[in-house]
Amino acid sequence: MVAMRGPSTSYELKRAVGHSVGYFWPFPHAQLYSEPKRLVELGLLDVIAEEHGRRKQTYTITEEGLSELRLWLGEPTTEQLQVRDVAELKLFFGELADAKDMLELAREQVRQHQQRIAVYEQMQLRFAGVPGVATRMVPLRLGLQLERAALQFWVEFEAENTG
Amino acid sequence: MVAMRGPSTSYELKRAVGHSVGYFWPFPHAQLYSEPKRLVELGLLDVIAEEHGRRKQTYTITEEGLSELRLWLGEPTTEQLQVRDVAELKLFFGELADAKDMLELAREQVRQHQQRIAVYEQMQLRFAGVPGVATRMVPLRLGLQLERAALQFWVEFEAENTG
DNA sequence: AATGGATCGTCTGTTTCAGACTATTGAGGA
DNA sequence: TCCTCAATAGTCTGAAACAGACGATCCATT
Numbered sequence: 033m034v035a036m037r038g039p040s041t042s043y044e045l046k047r048a049v050g051h052s053v054g055y056f057w058p059f060p061h062a063q064l065y066s067e068p069k070r071l072v073e074l075g076l077l078d079v080i081a082e083e084h085g086r087r088k089q090t091y092t093i094t095e096e097g098l099s100e101l102r103l104w105l106g107e108p109t110t111e112q113l114q115v116r117d118v119a120e121l122k123l124f125f126g127e128l129a130d131a132k133d134m135l136e137l138a139r140e141q142v143r144q145h146q147q148r149i150a151v152y153e154q155m156q157l158r159f160a161g162v163p164g165v166a167t168r169m170v171p172l173r174l175g176l177q178l179e180r181a182a183l184q185f186w187v188e189f190e191a192e193n194t195g
Numbered sequence: 196m197v198a199m200r201g202p203s204t205s206y207e208l209k210r211a212v213g214h215s216v217g218y219f220w221p222f223p224h225a226q227l228y229s230e231p232k233r234l235v236e237l238g239l240l241d242v243i244a245e246e247h248g249r250r251k252q253t254y255t256i257t258e259e260g261l262s263e264l265r266l267w268l269g270e271p272t273t274e275q276l277q278v279r280d281v282a283e284l285k286l287f288f289g290e291l292a293d294a295k296d297m298l299e300l301a302r303e304q305v306r307q308h309q310q311r312i313a314v315y316e317q318m319q320l321r322f323a324g325v326p327g328v329a330t331r332m333v334p335l336r337l338g339l340q341l342e343r344a345a346l347q348f349w350v351e352f353e354a355e356n357t358g
Numbered sequence: 359a360a361t362g363g364a365t366c367g368t369c370t371g372t373t374t375c376a377g378a379c380t381a382t383t384g385a386g387g388a
Numbered sequence: 389t390c391c392t393c394a395a396t397a398g399t400c401t402g403a404a405a406c407a408g409a410c411g412a413t414c415c416a417t418t
Contacts, residue, residue: 056278105292115219116277123334129268171286181344
């Protein structure tokens with residue numbers, strides 16, 4: 033996260049993460065403050081303490097940090113994709129639920145996924161022309177694909193279960 | 196989870212969960228032992244202590260538990276779908292990585308998603324004819340759709356970044 | 359009798375997480 | 389000028405989630 037935009041403060045990271053990774057993999061901002069500290073101790077980040085009488089720490093990645101990062105990028109990825117979706121969880125109990133409830137669930141999911149897709153498409157548009165950002169948009173495309181797949185599923189489900 | 200199959204032990208749940216929800220939303224089995232206890236205290240489950248000299252607790256859902264469950268199923272679902280995928284995370288740093296590494300990442304992802312899809316399709320086939328299980332297969336379909344979307348993405352990505 | 363696999367369950371320590379809480383800064387209006 | 393409010397910057401706490409080692413037991417084979 034750090035390296036991509038040059039030196040950053042935790043707050044800046046928080047914002048950057050907020051509308052990128054954070055969209056599909058949210059995590060509490062407090063970690064954006066505690067993690068850098070850990071990484072500094074490991075020698076992977078440096079602090080460029082500045083202005084404002086000690087508040088506002090700016091971090092840069094060190095050479096070592098960068099090579100660690102690249103190492104990680106080159107490692108095989110064994111973890112499976114995880115999907116956490118309480119809607120899907122509810123689906124597991126479909127038999128027990130009111131048909132009405134499941135239908136409402138589907139409708140709501142359709143709404144939410146449509147909305148999310150709209151947001152993603154907005155982002156794509158906004159950054160479409162900007163040079164250099166192109167590669168950063170790649171993960172967004174995956175997110176979009178997944179959202180669309182989910183949307184399609186719920187639309188079908190709704191159709192099947194409608195009167 | 197409990198209600199769908201009638202009274203169960205934690206171990207049975209562990210297995211059942213293992214090849215259903217657990218596929219896309221894994222969690223440690225220890226919770227399958229601690230949670231029921233909590234739910235018993237809340238009056239949502241009953242213990243049918245049996246045989247084996249006190250080991251092996253069998254749980255049933257109570258009337259109250261069932262109505263709580265139904266209540267939950269009827270509640271609006273506000274949580275967004277979460278996707279945790281370290282491959283996608285790595286993609287965010289694509290600029291910094293070796294092109295080679297990203298290509299290998301893509302290839303590996305293609306492999307993994309194909310394999311996962313195969314497993315899901317197997318499951319679908321196996322339970323295709325079995326009566327009563329039909330509705331239980333619904334969430335699987337969503338999982339399958341998502342996997343296919345991911346696969347498609349990585350295939351495209353690989354194509355774009357090859358030679 | 360010994361092995362080993364499936365069953366059954368506990369325990370420990372670490373991470374993650376949600377979200378409340380505190381401060382500071384800077385811009386704009388009364 | 390002073391006030392207020394939003395944005396910025398960061399800490400803290402307690403609760404859940406998590407990984408994974410560990411301890412038992414049962415049962416079928418060798």
